[in-house]
Amino acid sequence: MSELRKVSSNPHIRDKDTTTRIMLTVVVALLPAAFFGIYNFGLRAAAVLVISVAFAVLTELLFELLCKKKPTIKDCSAVVTGLLLGMNLPVSVPLWLPAVGSVFAILVVKMLFGGLGKNFMNPALAGRCFLLISFPALMTNFNCDAYTGATPLAALKAGEQVNLMDMIVGRTAGTIGETSLIAIVVGACILILAGIIDLKVPGSYLVSFVIFAALFGALLHRTVDGSFLCAQLAGGGLMLGAFFMATDYTTRPITKKGQYVYGVFLGFLTALFRIFSASAEGVSYAILLGNLLVPLIEKYTMPKCFGKGGERS
Amino acid sequence: MAKFTFIGGIHPYDGKEISKHNPMRAVLPKGDLVYPLSQHIGAPAVPIVKKGDHVLAGQKIAQAQGFVSAPVYATVSGLMKAIEPRRVVTGEQVMSIVVENDLLYEEVEYPTPKPLNRMSREEILTAVQEAGIVGMGGAGFPTHVKLSVKEPEKISYVIVNCAECEPYLTSDYRRMVEEPEKLVEGLKVILRLFPNARGVLAVEDNKPDCIKILSGLVSKEPRIEVAALKTKYPQGSERQLIYAVTGRAIHSGKLPADVGCIVDNVDTVVAIRRAVLEGKPLMNRIVTVTGDAIANPQNLVVRIGTNYHELIEEAGGFVTEPQKIVSGGPMMGFALFDLDVPTTKTASALLCLTRDEVSEQEPSACINCGRCAEVCPGRVIPKLLAEYAQHHDLEQFVAHEGMECCECGCCSYICPAKRPLTQAIKSARKMVLADRKKK
Numbered sequence: 001m002s003e004l005r006k007v008s009s010n011p012h013i014r015d016k017d018t019t020t021r022i023m024l025t026v027v028v029a030l031l032p033a034a035f036f037g038i039y040n041f042g043l044r045a046a047a048v049l050v051i052s053v054a055f056a057v058l059t060e061l062l063f064e065l066l067c068k069k070k071p072t073i074k075d076c077s078a079v080v081t082g083l084l085l086g087m088n089l090p091v092s093v094p095l096w097l098p099a100v101g102s103v104f105a106i107l108v109v110k111m112l113f114g115g116l117g118k119n120f121m122n123p124a125l126a127g128r129c130f131l132l133i134s135f136p137a138l139m140t141n142f143n144c145d146a147y148t149g150a151t152p153l154a155a156l157k158a159g160e161q162v163n164l165m166d167m168i169v170g171r172t173a174g175t176i177g178e179t180s181l182i183a184i185v186v187g188a189c190i191l192i193l194a195g196i197i198d199l200k201v202p203g204s205y206l207v208s209f210v211i212f213a214a215l216f217g218a219l220l221h222r223t224v225d226g227s228f229l230c231a232q233l234a235g236g237g238l239m240l241g242a243f244f245m246a247t248d249y250t251t252r253p254i255t256k257k258g259q260y261v262y263g264v265f266l267g268f269l270t271a272l273f274r275i276f277s278a279s280a281e282g283v284s285y286a287i288l289l290g291n292l293l294v295p296l297i298e299k300y301t302m303p304k305c306f307g308k309g310g311e312r313s
Numbered sequence: 314m315a316k317f318t319f320i321g322g323i324h325p326y327d328g329k330e331i332s333k334h335n336p337m338r339a340v341l342p343k344g345d346l347v348y349p350l351s352q353h354i355g356a357p358a359v360p361i362v363k364k365g366d367h368v369l370a371g372q373k374i375a376q377a378q379g380f381v382s383a384p385v386y387a388t389v390s391g392l393m394k395a396i397e398p399r400r401v402v403t404g405e406q407v408m409s410i411v412v413e414n415d416l417l418y419e420e421v422e423y424p425t426p427k428p429l430n431r432m433s434r435e436e437i438l439t440a441v442q443e444a445g446i447v448g449m450g451g452a453g454f455p456t457h458v459k460l461s462v463k464e465p466e467k468i469s470y471v472i473v474n475c476a477e478c479e480p481y482l483t484s485d486y487r488r489m490v491e492e493p494e495k496l497v498e499g500l501k502v503i504l505r506l507f508p509n510a511r512g513v514l515a516v517e518d519n520k521p522d523c524i525k526i527l528s529g530l531v532s533k534e535p536r537i538e539v540a541a542l543k544t545k546y547p548q549g550s551e552r553q554l555i556y557a558v559t560g561r562a563i564h565s566g567k568l569p570a571d572v573g574c575i576v577d578n579v580d581t582v583v584a585i586r587r588a589v590l591e592g593k594p595l596m597n598r599i600v601t602v603t604g605d606a607i608a609n610p611q612n613l614v615v616r617i618g619t620n621y622h623e624l625i626e627e628a629g630g631f632v633t634e635p636q637k638i639v640s641g642g643p644m645m646g647f648a649l650f651d652l653d654v655p656t657t658k659t660a661s662a663l664l665c666l667t668r669d670e671v672s673e674q675e676p677s678a679c680i681n682c683g684r685c686a687e688v689c690p691g692r693v694i695p696k697l698l699a700e701y702a703q704h705h706d707l708e709q710f711v712a713h714e715g716m717e718c719c720e721c722g723c724c725s726y727i728c729p730a731k732r733p734l735t736q737a738i739k740s741a742r743k744m745v746l747a748d749r750k751k752k
Contacts, residue, residue, distance in 0.1 A: 005638060007404070007648035008671045009736035011722030012639050012664075013325055013480070017729045019680055075677065117678040117730075249681045254694060303692055305714040307564025310692030311320065311556055 019116075023076035025194050029187035030083050030244065036183040037176035041091035041146055045176045049086040052098035056082030059106040069115075077116050081105055084124035084244060087177025088237065088284070089131070092144045097135065101127040121291045122251045125241075125284050132284070147173035153235040153280035156228070164227065167234040178237045188243035200259040201252055201266075202242040208267025209238065216275040238270065241283035251291040256313070258294075258301035265297075266290045318543035319553040321690040323723050325546060325644070327519070328481040332603040332610035337487045339597075339614040340627045341389075342414055346618030347399050347655035348374065348385050349407040353447040354454045355381035360410055366393040370616075371421040371594060374410050377442070383455045383658075384445040386594040387412055388616035390419035402640035402647045402654050409655070412618070426592040434465070434506055437589055444588030445595045445658075450474060450549070450578030451641060453659040456585065459577070460506055462570040468507040469573040472558055473500055473582050475516040475523065476542055476549030479642025482662050484599035485579040487612040489516070489523040496579060497530050497537065499586030503577065504536055510575070512537040515558050519544040546644060547721040551576050553690050565717050580661075600656060602628040604665035606635035621652040624663050635665040636672075644722040674731040685724035685734055691717040695724035699734045702741035707748070710741050718742060 038045045060078040064071045085101050105127030110119045132139045142151050149155075151173045152162045166172050170180025178184075191197045213232050217224040232238070246252060246266055253262050266286050273282025304310035351357040358375035368374055368387040375385040392413040398406035426432075426440065442457035462468060473496065477485040489496060500512045512534075514527050518541045531537040540558050542548050548557065551569060554576060556562045561572040569576050577585070584595045596616060603610040608629030615624060621640070625631070639646040640654070641661055685695035693714045701710040715738060724734040 004650045005648075006636060006669055006672055007650055008637075008669075009733060009739065010643075010645050010647070010720070011726050011735065012637060012643040012646065012648060012666070012669075012671060013726060014670045014674060014731060015323070015325075015727050015729070017727075018674075018731070019677055019729050022680070022682070022729055072677070077680075115678060117680045249683065254681055254683045254686060254696065302713065303686075303694070305564060305717040306319075306552060306556075306690060306692045307562045307567065307717070308714075311562040313320070313692075 019075045019077070022196055023080050025196055026080050026191065026244070027076065027083060029190040030080070030087065030177070032183040032186045033177045033180060033240065034083065034087055036170050036180040037087060037091075040170060040179060041144055041176060045091045047095060048089055048091060048093065048098050048176060049083060051095055052086030052089070052102045053079055053082035055099040055102035056085070056106050059103050060111060063107060063111045072116060075116060078106060081110065081123045081127075085127045087240065088124065088128045088175050090139065090142050090144070090175055092141050093138050097131060097138060101131045104130045117250050119250055120294075121288055122245050122248045125245055125287055129284050129288060142173040144173070149173065151236070151280065152231060153274070156231050156235065157280040162231050162235070164230055164234065167231065175237065178240045181234045181239055184239045184243060188239075191243065191247075197243065197247040200256065201246050201263045204260045204263025205242045205246055205266045206233065206238075208264040209233070209270050210267075212268050212271035213275060216271050220275055232274065236274075236281050237283040241287055246287050246290070251294060253294050253298045253301065255298050255301040255303055257303070258297040261297050261301060262290055262294065265293065317540060317557050318545060319548070319556050319690055321688050321692065321723065322545040322547060322553075323688050323726055324544075325480050325726060328603070329483050329486070331481070331605070332601050332612060333483040333486055335609075335611055337491055337599055337612050337614050340619070340623070341418060342616050342619040342623060343416070344414060344620055344623060345394065346387070346389055346391075346412045346414055346616070347620070348387070348410045348412070348618045349399065349401050349655065349657060350375055350385065350409060351407050352385065352453060352657040352659060353383045354452065355379070355383070355458075357408065358382060358385045360396055362393045362410070364393055364395060367391070368393055368412060369419050369421045371423065371596060373594070374412075381455055381458055383447050384443065384594075385410070386445055386596055388596045388618050389414045390417050391415040400650075400654055401657065402649060402660065404647070404650060423592045426590065429502060429505065429590060432505075432589070437502065437506060440589045440592070441585055443594070444584065446581060446584045446588060447658050448578060449580040449584065449598055449658060449661070451645065451659050451661060456577065456581055459575065460503065462575070465507050466509050467573055468510045468570065468575055470513055470559055470575070471500065471503050471507060471510045472513045472515050472554060472574060472576045474549050474551070474554055474576055474578045475514055475527075476554060477520070477579075478517060478544075478546045478549040479644055479661070480546070481603050481664050482601050482642050483603070484601045484612055484661055486520055486523065488579050488583060488599060489520070489527060492583070493523075493526050493530050495583050495586055497527070497534070498590065499582035500537060501534075502585055502589045503575065503582065507575065510536075513540050513558055514538070515540045515542055515554055517542045517544040517548055547690055547719070547723065550690060550719055550721055552719065595658060598656070598658065598660070600624060600660055601662040603662060604635065604667075606631050606633050606665035606667045608632050615656050617656055617658055619656045621649070621654050621656065621663060624656070625652065625665070631665065633667050635667055636669040637666045639664040639666070644726065645720065676732045677730045679730055679732055682729060684727045684729065688723040688727045690721060690723065691719055693717055695734045695738060698741070699732065699737040702737040707741060707745050711745060715741055716745060
């Protein structure tokens with residue numbers, strides 16, 4: 001008898017999609033907004049993005065080498081984290097800031113909890129909030145060569161008028177990747193068409209945000225008009241957060257029902273923070289708090305199996 | 314929308330083009346034949362021949378032990394050589410009867426059966442039981458047990474599983490194209506057992522020619538219809554098939570008969586016809602010998618007991634040395650250590666692949682993407698179950714419906730991190746079942 005052949009448990013065929021391909025698609029989907037940021041804010045924006053990506057990847061590699069683990073940077077998840085973090089920074093930050101943020105995001109939030117798939121918070125957002133708390137002045141300085149003055153949301157909060165058309169195109173102050181509604185929606189369409197995300201989380205997030213923003217706005221200002229809500233939807237980090245960060249696989253519930261609950265909760269928190277807090281922004285903290293509730297949400301939204309009611313959903 | 318499909322499932326490359334145009338061809342075994350005593354779920358059969366006995370094709374060589382069991386028949390004439398453990402497709406050693414083929418293929422005289430319309434219910438069931446018929450789709454559950462329901466008048470559907478949803482398999486397809494009338498006759502035999510049942514031939518819509526042929530045949534049959542199912546793996550899984558056809562859903566703790574359904578595979582129905590109308594036992598089955606490593610892919614009518622080496626030779630041998638050989642389809646089949654195993658009642662295909670995709674891909678960390686849960690026809694969360702399985706947390710495994718897994722393989726197939734989810738869940742299921750047996 002010749003040599004024994006290879007055996008393995010069924011199935012013996014596999015789908016072609018891989019983790020790396022998913023991560024690269026997310027990177028591609030982020031590029032329209034990233035390139036618009038560079039176009040809008042100048043080449044310095046590119047430097048911020050390059051530094052944050054490079055430090056994210058390097059941190060992961062160094063950590064794994066030091067711990068004698070198999071390097072995993074080929075999966076490109078660190079690129080996504082670095083890029084998202086960079087896109088969440090103002091262009092005016094000193095160039096060491098994205099480096100610090102990336103090291104924190106990858107080392108503390110991702111690798112120390114076990115690496116890809118084990119973190120309980122979105123690393124990019126946790127990195128951003130770490131910077132926001134540690135260096136508030138640097139992180140909220142939106143003055144740059146292209147723009148001086150407030151971001152649209154801050155202007156809105158101060159009771160000023162905003163130009164909605166500029167917000168849709170993205171010709172406003174803000175962080176590098178958040179200003180252009182069009183570019184973000186193009187990226188979101190790429191993700192949806194590629195089957196990487198669906199509308200369960202972003203859809204319920206945005207719908208619940210509009211409802212709660214209208215409610216809270218009415219409570220605070222006594223009136224609410226369409227242009228206020230449109231500006232709230234288009235402004236700040238909401239779109240980037242809803243399509244690229246709330247949908248992060250690791251830190252959103254895996255159950256279908258849970259994804260709706262999570263989305264609604266994020267919408268509620270974002271509206272609450274934006275309308276009532278001192279800051280004009282609220283997306284990052286809302287998503288991080290939502291991340292913390294994921295285990296609880298999953299526990300109470302476990303699906304029914306086939307034959308016990310699950311066959312219909 | 315509940316009709317004719319189910320939620321979940323996948324669309325893998327179907328590979329049927331390789332072998333679907335080649336007609337069924339009967340092959341005569343040349344070497345020794347090996348008959349495992351356990352080719353079915355239930356008690357193994359007991360040998361009734363001795364070493365040195367001369368046997369004829371069609372002669373019973375092992376009898377059923379109890380009700381949930383099935384007899385085994387010789388499929389060639391020759392000398393009974395040994396009763397010894399032999400390797401079967403799962404890799405296990407199973408006690409088997411070995412017959413030395415005298416190459417004369419002498420057959421016993423079969424008694425002429427009574428005409429069907431004079432046969433009682435009991436006589437039909439006995440004929441099926443005596444013929445050694447088991448579920449030939451792969452499960453191997455004795456068919457007479459399935460048909461012996463307590464209240465036959467409560468059965469409202471007899472579904473013939475013509476889905477053939479496993480990639481590469483074309484044996485049922487050839488049967489439907491070449492001998493559709495035998496399939497319909499077999500179904501009519503089963504319908505005689507269930508006065509209030511409708512017969513449904515459930516075919517996936519990737520076989521429009523079969524749907525056309527069968528629809529034409531049954532157009533004048535008041536009790537039989539053809540159902541076109543959406544093409545999706547695992548449409549032929551019993552629970553999913555019943556749901557697609559009838560909208561009735563059962564979990565693992567229930568039997569199809571509990572919701573008034575009987576499901577049988579194409580080859581099984583043809584075997585029932587042969588047993589009841591011709592009085593002949595189950596002696597052969599169709600095996601698709603296919604894959605990109607095979608020179609001339611074939612749909613062979615094989616006598617049970619034939620060595621797999623002979624099937625490969627009949628299909629022209631290998632074009633290139635295969636990296637992986639699978640008995641059955643690529644989703645649920647068994648990978649073989651080597652080809653020295655016999656064809657059993659449940660062997661549907663011999664698939665020879667030049668590339669072993671599975672060993673090429675290293676599993677990496679789960680990214681929680683949720684695709685496994687999306688495609689799971691059992692509507693559980695395979696990722697969670699696999700974690701519980703790995704931590705040997707059988708309590709949580711069962712609490713999260715791990716026993717509802719049908720081991721179809723969709724989760725492992727779709728996983729972008731290439732994690733062996735099905736494998737982990739399967740082994741936990743085995744442990745739970747073993748624990749339950751102990752108690």
